[in-house]
Amino acid sequence: MASTIWKGVIRIGKESVPVKLKSAVTDKSIRFRILDEPDGAPVEQKMVHPRSGKAVPYDQIRRGVETESGEIVMLDEKEIAELEPKESRDIEIIRVVPREAIDHRWYLRPYWLAPDGESPEYFALARALEEDGREAVTRWTMRKKEYQGALHPKDGYLMLITLRHASEVVSAAELEGPTGRELDPREKKMAAQLIEALSDEFEPEQYQDEYRKRVAELIEAKASGKRIRLQPKRERKAPADLTSALEKSLAAARKERSVA
Amino acid sequence: MPEDERGDEQQDGYRPFWSGTITFGLVSVPVDLLPANRPRRISLRMLAPDGTPLKREYWSAGSKEQVDTESTVHAYELDGGKFVEVTDEELEELAPEKTREIDLRLFVDKDELDPVFFERAYFLAPSKGANKPYRLLVSAMESTGKAGIATFVMREREYLVAIIAENGLLRAETMRFADEIRSPEDAELPKPKKVDKKTVQRLSKALDELFEGELDPDELQDRRTRGIEKLVKSKLSAGKDVVKAPADDERPAEGALGTEDRLVIDLMEELKRRMKGAASEEKEPVRAEGQRKPARAAAKKGGSKARASSKEPTPSKSGDDDLESRSKQELYDMAQELDIDGRSKMTKKELVRAIQRSG
Numbered sequence: 001m002a003s004t005i006w007k008g009v010i011r012i013g014k015e016s017v018p019v020k021l022k023s024a025v026t027d028k029s030i031r032f033r034i035l036d037e038p039d040g041a042p043v044e045q046k047m048v049h050p051r052s053g054k055a056v057p058y059d060q061i062r063r064g065v066e067t068e069s070g071e072i073v074m075l076d077e078k079e080i081a082e083l084e085p086k087e088s089r090d091i092e093i094i095r096v097v098p099r100e101a102i103d104h105r106w107y108l109r110p111y112w113l114a115p116d117g118e119s120p121e122y123f124a125l126a127r128a129l130e131e132d133g134r135e136a137v138t139r140w141t142m143r144k145k146e147y148q149g150a151l152h153p154k155d156g157y158l159m160l161i162t163l164r165h166a167s168e169v170v171s172a173a174e175l176e177g178p179t180g181r182e183l184d185p186r187e188k189k190m191a192a193q194l195i196e197a198l199s200d201e202f203e204p205e206q207y208q209d210e211y212r213k214r215v216a217e218l219i220e221a222k223a224s225g226k227r228i229r230l231q232p233k234r235e236r237k238a239p240a241d242l243t244s245a246l247e248k249s250l251a252a253a254r255k256e257r258s259v260a
Numbered sequence: 261m262p263e264d265e266r267g268d269e270q271q272d273g274y275r276p277f278w279s280g281t282i283t284f285g286l287v288s289v290p291v292d293l294l295p296a297n298r299p300r301r302i303s304l305r306m307l308a309p310d311g312t313p314l315k316r317e318y319w320s321a322g323s324k325e326q327v328d329t330e331s332t333v334h335a336y337e338l339d340g341g342k343f344v345e346v347t348d349e350e351l352e353e354l355a356p357e358k359t360r361e362i363d364l365r366l367f368v369d370k371d372e373l374d375p376v377f378f379e380r381a382y383f384l385a386p387s388k389g390a391n392k393p394y395r396l397l398v399s400a401m402e403s404t405g406k407a408g409i410a411t412f413v414m415r416e417r418e419y420l421v422a423i424i425a426e427n428g429l430l431r432a433e434t435m436r437f438a439d440e441i442r443s444p445e446d447a448e449l450p451k452p453k454k455v456d457k458k459t460v461q462r463l464s465k466a467l468d469e470l471f472e473g474e475l476d477p478d479e480l481q482d483r484r485t486r487g488i489e490k491l492v493k494s495k496l497s498a499g500k501d502v503v504k505a506p507a508d509d510e511r512p513a514e515g516a517l518g519t520e521d522r523l524v525i526d527l528m529e530e531l532k533r534r535m536k537g538a539a540s541e542e543k544e545p546v547r548a549e550g551q552r553k554p555a556r557a558a559a560k561k562g563g564s565k566a567r568a569s570s571k572e573p574t575p576s577k578s579g580d581d582d583l584e585s586r587s588k589q590e591l592y593d594m595a596q597e598l599d600i601d602g603r604s605k606m607t608k609k610e611l612v613r614a615i616q617r618s619g
Contacts, residue, residue, distance in 0.1 A: 012466045022447045024376060028440050032334035035343065036320035036327045043332060044321050045602070047306050047314040050506070055319070056308050063304040064311065065492045066505055072311050073492045074501040075304065083487040094479050096471045104424075104433055105296050106480075110376040112447040123452055124459035132464055134471070137479065148480055152375065156452040157444055161375060165482035168298045175383075175531055177398060177428020178391050178538035191400035194285050195367045199406055202368040204377065204438035207411065207420045214354040215346075219336045222344045242287060242393060249285020 006142045007116055010091045010125070010151070010158075017125050018116035019091070021142075024159060025110060030215050084144045091140040091160075093151070099133050102150050105170075106163045111149075113158040122158065129153040137163070190246040197253035277594065278414045279387065280360030282397065282423065282430075289386065289393040291362075293414075294531060296381035296431060304488070311503035316602040329609055355416040362432070364408035364423060373407055373422055377435040384423070384430040385534040391541055394430065401425035415583065416616055429535075583612045591615065 003022070010017040034043040046055040064074040115122035129135065129151070136151040138160065149160045278293040306314045317326045334351065335343040386394035401407070401424075408423035420435045495501055583591065591611040595603035600614045 012463065013469055015463060015466045022442075022449075024442050024447065025436060025440050026442055026446075028437075030336065032336055032346065033343070034318065034332050035335045035345065036323075037331045037333050039320075040335075040343070041321045041323075043318045043327050046317050046319045048317045049308045049312060050315050051312065053325075055317075055324075056314055060309055061314065062307045062309060062311070064307045064501075065304060065488060066313070067492065067496060070505045071496065072305075072307065072313070072503050072505050073495050074307060074311050074503070075488075075491065075495075076501075079491060080304070083484060083491065085483075093467075093470055095476065096467045097475055098473065101473070101475050103475075104375060104378045105381040105431075106475075107375050107378050110441075112442065112444065112449060114447070114449045120453070120456060120459055121463060124455045125463050127455050127460045128464040128467060131460070132467065134467065136467065136470070137475065146483060150375075154374070154376070155444060157449055159376070163480060164297060165485075166477035166480045167482055167485075169477070170296060170298060170531075171477075173427070175427065175429060176535055178386055178395060178535045180391050180395060180539050183392070183396055183399060187396055188399055188403075191284075191287075191396050192404050194287075195400050195404050195406050195408075198284070198365060199367040199369075199404075202366070202372060202409060204420075204435075204441075207437060208439070209418065209437045211354060211356055211416075211418050215351065218346060218350060218354060219344050222346070223338055223342075242396070245286040245288075249287060253285060 004114070005111070008089045008091045008140055008142075010093065010113075010138070012093050012125075012136075015121060017121045018119055019113040019122065019158065020116045021160065022112045022114055024112045028209070028212060030212060030219070085141045085146045087144070088141050091138050091151075094137045094139055094148075096134050096136045099135050102135055102137070102163070103169070107150070108162040108164055110152075110159055110161045113151075113160055123156065126153045126156055126158045129158075130156075184243075187243060187246060190243075190250055194246060194250045194253060197250060277382065278412075280362060280412070282362045282364060282384070282408075284364040284397065284408065287393055287397070289397055290388070290390045291384040291394070291430070292387055292534070293382045293384055293432060296383045311501075312506060316606070329613075352416075356413045356418045358416075359413050362408075362410045362412045362421065362423065364410050366409045367401075367404070367406040368409055370405050370407040370424060373424075376441055377422075377433075379434045379436050382432045382434075383531055384432055385531060386538045388538075388541065391538040394538070395428075398425045398428055398430055401430075583615055 004020040005023060006021040008019055008021065010019060035041065036043055047058070047061055048055050062074050063077075063080065064072050066072050113122075130153040137148065138151050139146065139148045141147070147162055148165075149162045152159045152161055277295065280291065280293075282289040282291055308314055318329075318332075319325060320327045334346045334348070336346060337343055407425075409421070410423065411418055411420050413419070420437060422433045422435055424431045424433060586594075588608045588611065591608060592603060594615055595606070595611050598615060600606075600611075603611065603614065606614060
């Protein structure tokens, strides 16, 4: 399960830290195959020529780009191959930044890095990043594709979180929240108190994907020839006056706290 | 007048992915959810040897034509190659009940949220009449340094979400569930070793050399897409391997380089417009829902949009995440945001299915 996806070497100036890349997330989604009901034959994906209606075999498919001016530019596999980055085992550190410098919106997917062989530098690097409150922006080439990521210390280990490209991230600096009349200081204070009253530790294990669970149950029940029943539904209403809503919520939250 | 401007916004606007209400305590803040990230740049299209863009179809194994989607079933493969068939109706029944609420019953320290959980980000814009409670929530979250945690239902799936306030804006980050995250033990990482202080110092020094206060987005450009764009340009001006694209009615929408850029501008403009629109509503007394005059706004716009008259002024009840009711373009935009493979070749129905299955 915990197989190594790729092996590389983190390069920091003259230092090098050999690592193994392993996925830090498991895909738990339930995957269905699509069957054609009449005979239960599995459905296959085909690439079809729109005029002839015939499927084009994969080895004959070409690739290309459509321009805004309504032309299609076909690219040779050779030309595409030339654009591929050079093969390398290096995880290059581009720059080191304070931890809060990388906005969540850049993050894509986390990977664990395991030390490859006896590398005393591995745990030392994790410690150094941790102590200094830093992350490193890195770039590497894996299976002919270039990736960029944040090298991130976690629980004494190193994690590599892939980052989106700049074109995908809307600059938050360009955006401003709504403006309006000065907020009522009393309401501000109450809202902050309400938040404090509702504050607690985050326990991620308490949340589960109920839908996934129900689908799994359905499959299990059907596999053993049973049937299952479903739950009823509910609705909710919104309030009116902001100040009194805050007061009431605050009182309720505090009461709950004192009982707990 | 501000109300006319807001009328425009309702009809012309980028339709939100989800509309609903954030509640904290008894305070409710109606919001619209918009993607915070632009779609990934296009990938290469698949073409026939003559350059015609190919259509993605689903064929029954061994047959020579498309399957009728009405006759297909989902099947789960058990160990041993047996299938359990599950119908669309059954899956619909299992889908979480549609609610339009993000109920913030828990706040946590923003800094404590582990980035491994974050999956996808959305901006939350205040809906009409929500400017003040929206700003109040933002201000309280910023001053306390807290993020809200909740679950909510979107596209017939339940999501765990962190609500974060930054720069006066609320952002929703959908999160992975804990059982989707591998612990170091799951990943079979070796037990941590004692580290030598000197080695730590040496590495810390090496890192120092590369230290900068900020991220530089220029270093994070999509170099492959750039390379393709350059190649395409040079082939285009040389007239090499260039064919005419089929007429619009002969194939599904999508494709041109630049489509995403247009979408991007729309998204940015839309967010800005919404923030401004929300601010302008405070300049006049808040009126009751029933007094709004969508007809006037529609008249100003020429009243040409059929949607304008039927769309509700508030997002509260209309099934915005009812995928079937969306236009194909909207579904396509969603599919693009979700990075669904083969989206450009999908029929409306296929898009709906693909979106439902994603996430």
